[in-house]
Amino acid sequence: MPRKIWTEEMYRYLREISPGRYNTEIAEMVNKKFGFDFTIEQIRNAKSRKKIKSCVSRHKPNPDEGLFNAEQKEFIKNNVKGLFNQELADLVNKKFKLSVTAEQIRIYKQNHNLISGINTQFKKGHKPWNKGMKGLQIGGKETQFKKGQSPINYMPIGTERIDSKYGYTLVKVRDDGPLQGRWKHKHVVLWESVNGPVPAGYVVAFADQDKSNITLENLILVSRKQLALMNKNGYFQKNADLTKTGLVMADIHLKIGELKRVVTYGKN
Known part of the structure; x- marks a missing residue:
């Protein structure tokens, strides 16, 4: 094994490959190129000496996290x-x-900033198929919507979709009433199918924080007070068992607070 001496060429290569990469990957690339066996700590020290930044999050994300592995x-x-x-x-x-x-x-x-590259817009000079056909009846009365007939984009009860703002899975539960009342969170529907309506002042949360993991064992009923305390103290974890333990701890904190208030009021 050649002696580990950092040369200017190695530092230049280190500076070139570091942006956007974690030290594990950087060490592999450096060792492969120069025939060394630098440790991650040695790579970290070399970057520090030359003030080289990777500009990545502190903790390397798990590539199997989320909806896809x-x-x-x-x-x-x-x-x-x-x-x-x-x-x-x-x-x-x-x-x-x-x-x-x-x-x-x-x-x-x-x-994830992925682009298909498909241009779905009309190009300049392109004429839409229905230009100049305003008011034109096509297909006769037989093809027109009749009273009580469902439109072509009708979604039946049980249809699922993803809330683009928050990422929750929604399921259609009814056809009538206000639009926002026709869809309901799927995880809430599942929980209520076994336990009944969610009590006032409570929410159903995901124990492992994965909104796509809609299973009964991953759902926990949390009061608004417990929810606030868990968020404040970082009790929500990606490990469902740790989160459930955090829920117990939050409940203990709340009980202690109640007892302290009782003692204080009792003294007064």
């Missing part, structure tokens, strides 16, 4: 070009035997 994420990245969301969803489902929707693919692409 690392292999599926790489597959989506490699096949996103030239496919509409539904086409890509069908391809992913066929490859990995999943059941993701076009909406889930759209949100994933948006969150």
Whole structure:
């Protein structure tokens, strides 16, 4: 093994490859190129000496976190070009035997800056097929919507979609009433199907913080007070058991607070 002496060439290479990479990957690349066996700590020290920054988050993310695992994420990245969301969803489902929707693919692409490259806008000079047909009846009365007939974009009860703002899975529970009342959080529907309506002042939360993991064992009923305390103290963890332990701790803190108030008021 050659003696570990940092040369200017090595420092230049280190500076070139460091942005956007974690020290584990950097060490592998440096060792492969120069035939050394630098440790992660030695790479960190070398970067520090030359004030080289990687500009990455403090903790390296788990590539299998989220809706897709690392292999599926790489597959989506490699096949996103030239496919509409539904086409890509069908391809992913066929490859990995999943059941993701076009909406889930759209949100994933948006969150990971993936672009299909398909231009869906009208090009300059292009004439839409219905130009000049205002008021024109096509197909006769037989093809027009009749009273009580569902429109072509009707979604039946039980249809699921992803809330693009918060990432929750919504399920359609009714056809009538206000639009916002026709859809309900799927995890709440599941919890209530076993336990009855969610009590006032409580919410149903995900124990492992994964909004796609909609199973009874991953759902916990939390009061608003418990929720505030858990968020404040960082009791919500990606490990469901740790979160459930945090819920117990939050409950103990609240009970202690109640007892202290009772003692204080009793003295007064």
